[in-house]
Amino acid sequence: MGRLDTGRILATLAVIMFACLAYVPTIVREGDIVFALTDVYLYETMINGLLLGGVLALLSLGLNLIFGVIDVVWICYAEVVMLGMYAIFYCHTVFGLPLIPSMMIGIALTAVLGYAIHYLVIRHLVNAQPINQLLATGGLLFFFQSAATLAFGIEFRNLGVSLGSFALTQDIYVSWARLAAFATAAICVLGLYLFLTRSYTGTAIRAISQDREIMTLMGVQQGRMYLMTSAIGGGLAGLAACLLVLQYDVHPFVGLSFGPIAFMICVLGGLGNMVGGFIAAFIFSELIALGGYHFDIEWGYVFAFVFFIVMMFIRPEGLLGKRS
């Protein structure tokens, strides 16, 4: 399994995917046959898919970090994002704070929440069976969801802020919020990558994900490292919340709609592999966007999940992951 192999698989995948979803079908619209290659709406869909990929990438980033370092799946990760969205919503709409400080409060709160999740729950289960870790965070999922229902009700809330959109060409419109999400995601991936490869602490975080016990011999207090990772992961969830709240309504069950996809992006990219996660996010987002364009958005999700299942059989270690 060398680099070449990975590259080849990725290239093949990309070709198959776009061939199937974008170029093979010709589209009949209002009685005219439109060839896919000349269809501007298709391009718009693909650009939107690309931008959605940025959001998904950011969403899976913190999860990926936690998953890779602590080797625990936070089933409740998307619910942390949901709580972050509520925090921003309340700060901005109810308490009347400006948007940017509201977002900073949201990020701070989710970071604290991440810390608390590790300190109160995961810490006791680091060496437990994976099923128990999964279930405990699943319990948190139920708790966060219902706590949000109790506190905020089941109404859909909207921040009421629209960044509008701009025309890329005459026919293709792109929303600013999505572009901002994409840019932020790209910057965060880069930032996190630099942190993990260049800084002492970041290197230690990578090391601890490769061999927990040995880092103790190096004088690293594992527990403290995990707490820090959890807080960073929580903060990244808060950041994702900032971008999602600009585009989507908040309600207590919003996590269920993007939680599963975030896990799958992490696994598909190769656990703890930021770059792989980034690529996986774009594959998923294009599948969803194009599936939605040709059929229905739900079919887009179905394609994405089926694709994930099949890929697990072909490359269980993930696109860029390495077999351990």
Add this chain to the structure above:
Amino acid sequence: MALAIAGVLVVAAIVGLPPYPLHIMIVILIWAFTYTGWSLMGRFGLVSLGHGAFMGIGAYVTALLWNYGGLTPWLGIPVALACAVLLAVVVGYPCFRFRITGHYFALVTLALSEVVRQTIIATRDHTGGSLGFTPTPKGNDDTPSIIALQFDEKETWFVIAIVVWLAGLAIWRLVDRSMIRYALDAISEDEDSAAAAGINVTREKLKITMISAVMTALGGALYMQYQLFISPDTVSGIAISLQIVFAVVTGGIFVQLGPTFGAVITLLLAEILRVQIGTDAVGLDNAIYGIALVLFIIFLPKGILGSLIDRFATRRG
């Protein structure tokens, strides 16, 4: 012990329970059967988050065949079970063949359960999508109850539920006492050693998955026939998959009556909170449930019944 409980319940039913407790018991028994089906896999470390898929197939295939094909559930349910088995094999075989275990298995099955849920929503022209689906009532064309498998009397359902539940426990016992149990125990301890000892890992895992899928799909079909209403969120998807897993873990994953116990506790808790607190505090039941679950995992990882039995055993031993 299970038989004794069943006996008491039957007597209680004959003496005549009001419809409300009867309803609660029927629901608990049907879920208990489904939970038992899941625990057959779960106890061997095959943590599936995909049972929502099997349940959804059981419910929807049966209902669709009835509504659109006029096929009686007596035939529709077997077809639905066959579909569930087929799905179990299509996903299970490569999973086991390529040694996908632990977190990865949980996530693949999670994806499966979302595939089914999204498919149900996407085919909304036939399934009603998120709004749910109601099987055609028997009254329309004077189809006898027995053909439509729809009964007005709760007592009938109660007997069906008890029979099915007992069958579930019997299957559990059969598995517990068969060779497959030793094989799967060995596999969950160390897959490579088990394979080296001559156990066909893929085949054994596939067998138990098929049994478990059939039971879950049957649970789904019965739930649909009893409630006469289903929606993607009540019989499929991640939420249902998690609900199944949680209840089993709460009750105890390694003991025969554990899943039943889990069903009793979780469903009663939800029901009591709903009745006591009502709509003022929508979600409180789940909040308590969630916290209780976290506490259980940390302090009672063997579940309530499992821990009680353990304590009892150590005191005697």
Add this chain to the structure above:
Amino acid sequence: MLALSGVDAGYGSFQALFDCTLEVRTGEAVAVIGPNGAGKTTLMRVISGLIPARSGTMTMQDLDLVATPPHDIIRLGIAHVPENRRLFPRMTVEDNLRMGAYIPMARARFGERLEFVYDLFPRMRERRNQLAGTLSGGEQQMCAIGRALMSGPKLLLLDEPSAGLAPVVVERIFELIRVIRERDLTVLIVEQNVQQVLQVVDRAYVLEAGSIRMSGSARELSDNEEVRRLYMGL
């Protein structure tokens, strides 16, 4: 420097060490030899705190080791080169060495230590940007020893440094241990390669079924009939 007295330890209900007493003096090199499963690795892990001692006392330069949390052991000057090397396979050689100098007092002198290790193992300088998992067995052992030296230890614990290496490479590793000794390091080494290890150490203990059976100078033990018969196949 290091003194153990009456140490018991084990995993769960299994006891692996019984009443172990041993001592390593400053500047010495001491070996612990014995058959497979005698508890040699457990002994090392108890010293570096990865397994708690159930009873007995352990001190490092008169500081209590038993009461020291595992991640603080290295601050007392003990660096452990674990069995099977346990490098971080998906990190570069230099990042591996960097992790060895994690504790603040070592981090402050990182550049100087890195030079020291690169001078000791020029091969590591050549391979500094290579992933540790792609190194050969002997190189990995060098990297593991280098990583331990990065913390500037007073006492180096070496657990089976020659395991799984080709005979020629084993020669090189023992040569390295001689070089390390010249740099005023105290060494405690666990080995199955009895004949060769007795040539580089001053004294040795024989560990059998979790108990210290014998001890003596390297010369005494190499001349001992039983040791020759059981561990050297002579």
